[in-house]
Amino acid sequence: MENKAIVKNIMKHNNGKISNIYFTACGGSLVDMYPSYYFLQSEAEKVSTGWYTANEFVHVTPKKIGPHSIVFVCSHSGNTPEAVEAAKIAQEKGAFTIGLTFNPKAELLKYSDEKIIYEWGNEDEVVNNPMAIMLDITSQTLDELEGYGKLSEFADGFKRIDTIVTNALAQVQDRTKEFAKKYQNEPMFYILGSGASFGHTYGFAICSLMEMQWLDASPIHSGEYFHGPFEVTDKDKPYIVMESIGRTRPLDERAIKFLKKYGNKIEIVDAKELGLDLIDSSVAEYFNPILFYSVLCEYRAKLADLRNHSLDVRRYMGKVEY
Template structure:
């Protein structure tokens, strides 16, 4: 069943209990960060729908009290992470309608009421309009349109057809800067990643999944606004900073950070402007919600890979993941 049909079916099934009132986005690690644009969209645009983005094991141990028959739980795992499967069991026990986003079938797809297969953000051959983040955002838009109406629905849905081409052009345009950045950072022991608003989820994934998990380099994630409430105290000429300058209403917050870093930072300060990677090519009425869908694969497939090449790191190796017990 396609995404619009799924939301229509859930809405109809929930009519006798008062309809859809809440959405929880449940996943772990990069999949959790991948739901950020969906949650951000509802958090910013919806007037009546409650949205929460929560990690799988937190949901298992402490599910929000509002989760129940009026809830849609969108649950993502590429291959069936154990704690995400447990989260699906909890969501179903609490009465939520469940949608699994997956690459490989697993117990998660068996448990959930509906299934949406996505394509990996880490594979060059993927259609980048069909990643987990893209499907999450599309589901969020369709839920809002179904429940309370969204006057930009058709405009927004049409923009998904642009994603793959914009991403592929961005790869070509930005690679020279990525090579220069990676050469400047091949000896960095810490890389601060900054962003705000619609780009913060991409910053978070770049830190925890790309730089820390895949390259084993320390990487704090800092909100461009909260930068001025503590983190800016560590800035000097040697600090490595990677700042996402987003398209949309939060752009001025990122630009404020740019002005400070231009004055007090050094040669390891790097800005990746959403306009450089084509986010401004989306319709301006909805473009801010597409920041993540271009940023995240560019960071993973261009910047992370170029840095891995410079430091001679096999980014598929791990120290603890898949090796050490952590139950």
């Protein structure tokens, strides 16, 4: 189903009387939701929003949840127990639930009023990934509810993003190989980012490095770097900075300036350098994480190759009872 049709179904719920939109998932799926949450936090004048890890949503369900609510629930497998339970609770409270999964037989779909089976694995078509799907639906829904005036710019951005990502992946091949050679023996990384990209700052740390490479990692918001974290900066600690395009770029630039003065191991992934400025400046910042996700996947893949540590190997996940 096209996203426009999904938005029409959303607007039929409760006769279009919608006052809040929530996002809940676990791990990488929760990270995929952050751009849409951030978009609503930034652009909505009346609609409230929330972003919850699913098990907390289950145990501390927002009292606002009800017939006037839309709840997005995402699980790649579609069977993550916490996500399934979150969808069930949201639906029981009268919310319109939107389930996103790669699995057409997912348990999650039993508790989803709107069922989205997304594509996966084709890095040349990121518009079909959950991050982009949710951002598209969310921007269209806000337009229906409040008259958000940048849909044409968003539509143009979605038309351009696949080409931008494809070109960026080609552009970073040599750089990612050099990164892996230089940092393959590092035990710890600090990841900086801001704005809509902070979700992926968190995601790259906990999923790509901690889960997939068994490396210590710490996500740091660029705006918070100077309020404690910068005290550990020295020439020996490696930093990866996602330099966004848009309103929070000055936060990233300030951190980069300091790191270049007092640090030595700094990898800057610059959205502007990678072509994101081809998207209209009024909406480009919301596309940062879509670009960063694909590009940082190249970084983790090259690191995994040189470390001889497959991205698919797990020590606990799916191995032991938890």
